[in-house]
Amino acid sequence: ATNGVDADLPADAVVVEPGSTVTWTYVVTNDGNAPLFDVALADDLEGIIDLATCTRSDQGDPTAMLPAGVSITCSLTGTAQEGLYGNIANVTAVDQTNADVADDDPSHYLGAVPGIDVEKAVNGSDADTEETAVQVSAGSVVTWTYVITNTGNVALSNVTLADDQVGSVTVDAAHCTASPDSTLALLLPGDDITCIFTGSAVAGAYVNTALVGGVDPLQQQVSDSDSAHSFGVAYDLALVKTLP
Numbered sequence: 023a024t025n026g027v028d029a030d031l032p033a034d035a036v037v038v039e040p041g042s043t044v045t046w047t048y049v050v051t052n053d054g055n056a057p058l059f060d061v062a063l064a065d066d067l068e069g070i071i072d073l074a075t076c077t078r079s080d081q082g083d084p085t086a087m088l089p090a091g092v093s094i095t096c097s098l099t100g101t102a103q104e105g106l107y108g109n110i111a112n113v114t115a116v117d118q119t120n121a122d123v124a125d126d127d128p129s130h131y132l133g134a135v136p137g138i139d140v141e142k143a144v145n146g147s148d149a150d151t152e153e154t155a156v157q158v159s160a161g162s163v164v165t166w167t168y169v170i171t172n173t174g175n176v177a178l179s180n181v182t183l184a185d186d187q188v189g190s191v192t193v194d195a196a197h198c199t200a201s202p203d204s205t206l207a208l209l210l211p212g213d214d215i216t217c218i219f220t221g222s223a224v225a226g227a228y229v230n231t232a233l234v235g236g237v238d239p240l241q242q243q244v245s246d247s248d249s250a251h252s253f254g255v256a257y258d259l260a261l262v263k264t265l266p
Contacts, residue, residue, distance in 0.1 A: 023047045024129045035130035037176055037239040038102040044131055046100070048076075050113050051093040058088045058115040058123065063096060067109040071096050088115065104133040105175060136238035137174035140183075142231075142250040143167040152227065155251035160225040164252060170215040170234050174244070178209045178236030183217060187230035193217060209236065225256040 023029070025045055027036045038044060048071065052058050061084075063071045076084040076096035084094045108130040115123050141148060144156045145165055158164055166185075172178050183191045191197070193206055193215065200206050201213035209215055231249040238244065 023049075024131045027129075029130045030128055032106055032108065032130050035106060035108075035132040037134050038131050039240055039242075040102050040104045040133040040135070042102045044100050044102045046098045046109070046111075046129065048096040048098070048111050048113075049093055050088075050096070052088045052090050052115075054117070054123070055090050056117055057090060058117060061085075061088050061094065061113065061115045063094075063111065063113050065098065065109050065111055068098055068100065071098060102131060102133045104135050106130065106132050132176065134176045134238055134240055134242070135174050136176055136178065136236070136242055136244045137172070138178060138181075138234055138236045138244045138246050139171045139173045140232045140234040140246050140248045141169045141171075142248045143169075144250045144252045149251045150249060152229075152251050155227065155253045157253050157255055158223040160223050160254035160256040162223045164221050164223045166219050166221065166230075166250065168217040168219075168232050168234075170209070170217070172204075172209045172211050172213055172236070174238065175211050176238045176240075177211065178238060178244070179207060180235075180237045181206070181209050181215060182235045184233040185219075185230050186233065187228075188219070188221065191217065191219060223252065223254040225254040228252045228254060 024036045029036050073084045076094050078084045079093040108128055110126050110128045112126045147156045149156045181193055183193050185191055197219055198206055198215055198217040200215045204210045204213040229249055229251045231247050233247050235245040
């Protein structure tokens with residue numbers, strides 16, 4: 023087990039913070055009907071585990087003969103790395119006839135690296151700067167598109183969207199859609215939420231900034247921002263007639 027969880031599959035990986043302490047627990051049980059000898063325990067990545075540091079369910083010597091039905095429990099600690107980590111425990115022994123018996127069991131953790139990105143577009147253009155501002159007719163309808171991407175390796179909940187000019191924007195089904203494997207409530211790694219809102223173009227230079235946030239399984243918050251520019255063109259024609 024990893025941090026007390028029997029995370030046999032990568033999908034069941036325990037989410038941990040990189041740099042934190044990870045505790046692996048190994049429970050070796052003689053589930054046969056005869057005693058076992060020369061019990062040895064190793065981890066494919068962490069190395070050989072000294073049984074003398076372990077405890078036995080009958081309070082006996084964990085390095086001695088292991089009676090039927092008795093278990094040995096060992097613990098090992100390490101420092102969590104970023105990303106998915108899987109290691110396999112291997113146990114071996116011999117029975118009274120000197121026949122080999124063995125078993126193995128994997129466990130996994132995921133060192134969380136959360137991340138979020140937002141890209142905002144005006145009428146379909148990624149107008150990040152004044153030089154790339156989209157020209158629109160003042161008073162016309164402007165469409166803002168916000169693409170929110172989970173750039174980390176863990177799912178994000180409580181995804182929020184705000185615009186410094188428009189204000190808080192509700193991430194709801196009326197305006198937003200999520201990638202097929204995700205939902206608006208839970209954004210999986212690599213997936214997107216796309217939101218579309220409209221407004222009326224104002225005359226002159228206009229810039230607004232999208233602000234997004236999310237929370238990972240460890241309650242760490244991530245955020246990002248992106249601006250978009252437009253220029254509202256106002257046409258005016260005046261005619262003045264004077265008498266000579």
